[in-house]
Amino acid sequence: MKQFKKLAALVLAVIMVMSLAACGGGSGSNGSTAAPNTSGNATQAPQTQAPGGSEAQTQAPAGEGEYTVYFYAWTNPDNMKTLLAAFDEEYEGKYHMEYVKLDDAKTLTINTALASGSQIDVMTQASSMDLRVRADEGTYEGLKQFFDKEGWTYADICGEANEATQNINGDYYAIPYCQNINMIWFNKKLFDAANEPYPEAGWTWEDFRQTAIRMTSGEGENKVYGAMMDYAGGDGDNYWDFIARQKLGPFTYYNDDFTASAFDDPAFAESLSFFYQMAVVDKCIVPYDEYSAMQYSNDTQGMIGLYSDKYAMWMAPVYGCLYTKPSYGEVPADADIGMVDVPTVDGGKTVTTVYTSTASVPSSAPNKDASWEAIKYITILHPEYFAGPKAMHPGIDLKTDEQKEFFNSIIFSDKPGVDYDMCMANMAMDRTLVSKDNTVRQGQVEMNEIVKEHTTLVFTGDESVEEALKAMKEEADEAIANSSN
Numbered sequence: 131m132k133q134f135k136k137l138a139a140l141v142l143a144v145i146m147v148m149s150l151a152a153c154g155g156g157s158g159s160n161g162s163t164a165a166p167n168t169s170g171n172a173t174q175a176p177q178t179q180a181p182g183g184s185e186a187q188t189q190a191p192a193g194e195g196e197y198t199v200y201f202y203a204w205t206n207p208d209n210m211k212t213l214l215a216a217f218d219e220e221y222e223g224k225y226h227m228e229y230v231k232l233d234d235a236k237t238l239t240i241n242t243a244l245a246s247g248s249q250i251d252v253m254t255q256a257s258s259m260d261l262r263v264r265a266d267e268g269t270y271e272g273l274k275q276f277f278d279k280e281g282w283t284y285a286d287i288c289g290e291a292n293e294a295t296q297n298i299n300g301d302y303y304a305i306p307y308c309q310n311i312n313m314i315w316f317n318k319k320l321f322d323a324a325n326e327p328y329p330e331a332g333w334t335w336e337d338f339r340q341t342a343i344r345m346t347s348g349e350g351e352n353k354v355y356g357a358m359m360d361y362a363g364g365d366g367d368n369y370w371d372f373i374a375r376q377k378l379g380p381f382t383y384y385n386d387d388f389t390a391s392a393f394d395d396p397a398f399a400e401s402l403s404f405f406y407q408m409a410v411v412d413k414c415i416v417p418y419d420e421y422s423a424m425q426y427s428n429d430t431q432g433m434i435g436l437y438s439d440k441y442a443m444w445m446a447p448v449y450g451c452l453y454t455k456p457s458y459g460e461v462p463a464d465a466d467i468g469m470v471d472v473p474t475v476d477g478g479k480t481v482t483t484v485y486t487s488t489a490s491v492p493s494s495a496p497n498k499d500a501s502w503e504a505i506k507y508i509t510i511l512h513p514e515y516f517a518g519p520k521a522m523h524p525g526i527d528l529k530t531d532e533q534k535e536f537f538n539s540i541i542f543s544d545k546p547g548v549d550y551d552m553c554m555a556n557m558a559m560d561r562t563l564v565s566k567d568n569t570v571r572q573g574q575v576e577m578n579e580i581v582k583e584h585t586t587l588v589f590t591g592d593e594s595v596e597e598a599l600k601a602m603k604e605e606a607d608e609a610i611a612n613s614s615n
Contacts, residue, residue, distance in 0.1 A: 196226040197497055199504045202243060203254040204232045205520070213515035217507055225500055235487075244269055244492060251501040252508065254307065256487045258295065258567040259574055264490070265303035266571070271491040272301035276502045287510060289527035291484060294380045295567040304488035305509040306525025308517040310447035311484045311563065312369075313556075314338075314473075315433075318466040318549065320345065320354065320442045329443070331471040331480060331559055335373060335404060338443075338473040342414040345442035355441040356414040359405070360427055361589055369445055370585055373401035376474060376481045380565050383581075383606070388572050389614070391606035393599050403595050406588055416441055418589040430458050437465040437547055445472065451545040451553070452521035465547030469556055480561040486525055514540055521545070534558065573609035580605045 210229045217227045232239055235256040244253065244264070253270075255261055264270050277284055284302050285293040292309070296302050314329060321328055324345060329338075342356025359369045374397040375382045385392050392398070409415045416426065416435075425431045429446060433453035436444045444450070451469075454461050471480040489509055491501040508516050513524030518540040528534045534557065542553045568574055584602050587593035593601075 196221075196224060197500050198249075199225055199227045199251040199497075199500050200230055200249050201227055201252045201504060201508070202230045202232055202240075202250055204235050205516070207231055209519040210516075212519075213508070213512070216512065216515055217504070220507070221503065225503060227504060244494075249496065250492050251495045251497070252489050252505050253492055254487060254489045255304070258486075258488075258569050259571070261304050261488060261490065262298060262569040262571055265298050265301075268493055270303040271493050271495065271498060271501075272303060273305065273491065273502075273505075274301045276506075277302070287526055289563070291380070291563040291565040292486065292525065292527075292567075295565045295569055296488075298569055304490040305505060306486035307489050307509045307513065308449075308487050308520065308522035309484045309525055309563070310449060310486065311523055311561075312372075312445060312447055312472060312482050313450075314443055314445055314470050315436055315450055316443045316468050316470065317436055317439060317441075318468045319464060320439060322466075324442075328468055329470045331556065332477050333470075333473045334477045335473045335475060337477075339404070339408055339412065339414070342408060342443065343412055346412075346414040354439060355416045357408070357443040357445070358416040358421070358426055358432065358435060358441040359445045361418055361421055361586065368581075368585065370405045370589075371398065371401050372445075372472070372483065373404060373475060374398045375483050375564050375566065381568065381570060383568075383577060384570060384572075384610075388570055388610070390610060391573075391577065391603055393603040393606060398599055399595065402585070402588065402599065406595050409589050410591055418586070429453055434459055437461055437467060448523060448541060448557070449521040451542060451548045454545045454547050456546070461546045466549065467547050468549045469553045471556060471559065471561060480559070481564060482561055483566050484563040485566040488525070513537075531558070571613065573606060573611075573613045576609035576613075577606045580609065 214227050214229060237260050240255055288306060292306050316329060326344060345356035347354050361368055377397040383391055426435055429450060430453045432444055432446055433450055435441060472482045474481055489505050491505055495501045510526050513526060517524045521541045538554055538557045542548060542550050580602055584593060584598040588595060588598045
């Protein structure tokens with residue numbers, strides 16, 4: 131009961147914070163609702179140039195007696211001003227936050243920074259495999275100790291889907307700062323022209339397929355495809371395994387004890403066969419060669435292709451709406467983009483995949499309490515300041531309709547050509563999330579390459595589904611066995 135009361139108090143506090151933020155205010159340490167001062171918040175690195183990052187800019191120095199917390203990420207510095215100002219106001223006289231911009235989220239970039247000897251209090255990453263390696267090598271501090279002190283459990287704060295994949299031998303070495311929930315974006319203008327009803331939640335994969343077939347038209351340069359989905363051979367997310375993930379849950383590629391792969395499970399044959407049918411037989415999905423040539427694995431290009439009438443539907447995370455902002459390209463005045471939940475096998479409750487980017491505390495951080503206050507502020511207490519500007523859902527489990535509505539309003543506001551009301555209504559629906567994050571080390575790197583190789587051969591017509599899955603099973607099992615020796 132005591133723990134429940136603490137969690138209830140946390141939820142209430144977050145509701146109050148978000149309510150204030152929705153009215154344009156910020157919560158200071160004295161309980162006032164004055165908006166934080168956002169002036170003078172350019173980035174500054176703790177040295178002339180951040181390792182693997184961009185040149186530093188100047189920022190107002192910390193006040194006398196304040197401990198400076200260095201937060202590393204690859205986000206545009208302009209998006210950080212509100213976070214930095216709000217944090218400094220909240221912890222005035224105690225902590226001051228500096229942002230250090232990395233060039234990118236690549237493994238080498240982040241590892242170089244971590245090995246540089248620079249003060250790093252909070253580090254971010256996009257790769258769950260990188261997180262696992264750094265945790266195993268002792269690069270990151272275990273965070274369960276801090277959750278315990280707060281009286282929280284990781285699952286209650288971050289949700290069951292995240293707990294399942296972030297739990298590393300009973301501890302947690304990162305907190306997701308965002309959740310990238312996969313949805314179906316669709317071109318309402320094309321649907322209207324075809325006199326086709328808009329997709330609605332509760333549809334099946336067969337509904338999706340038949341819709342894509344009907345929405346495919348034309349030839350050559352005038353060809354319009356019913357759908358576009360990432361292939362494993364590209365740099366983007368791959369969706370050939372979506373049905374398998376809906377059926378099998380997290381760590382889909384492994385058996386229950388991680389001693390072998392699961393590619394012999396019938397769910398994989400069902401999933402790969404379905405998308406092979408759409409891509410190669412029905413030809414209602416953008417084919418692999420065109421997908422590669424048009425660089426549709428790049429999310430910006432993916433949204434441009436959708437509103438440019440190259441295809442009617444696009445499977446992508448919620449943050450796909452970000453790429454309608456003018457900085458990513460001129461959106462046609464008549465663009466009208468809707469969004470709907472992904473299909474399911476039986477048309478029942480929606481099950482969709484989610485993946486995260488995370489924040490960690492390096493073991494070398496000199497003041498762990500300060501690091502905890504910073505990472506807690508960024509990921510749990512005020513995700514609207516960091517995840518919000520990225521049009522990403524927070525990594526925490528939003529408990530109330532008010533919280534969800536507030537955060538969704540941040541994501542979908544000021545996105546030209548996007549149907550705000552449709553998106554808000556859709557995101558208010560209940561859904562089950564299955565995390566695609568994979569913190570298992572057994573053969574993972576090799577397995578990813580094996581999957582990429584054989585599924586690419588399937589979608590180029592050079593290998594059958596049966597041949598591909600048989601090879602994937604044999605080669606993945608060997609990789610797992612070798613990694614365990």
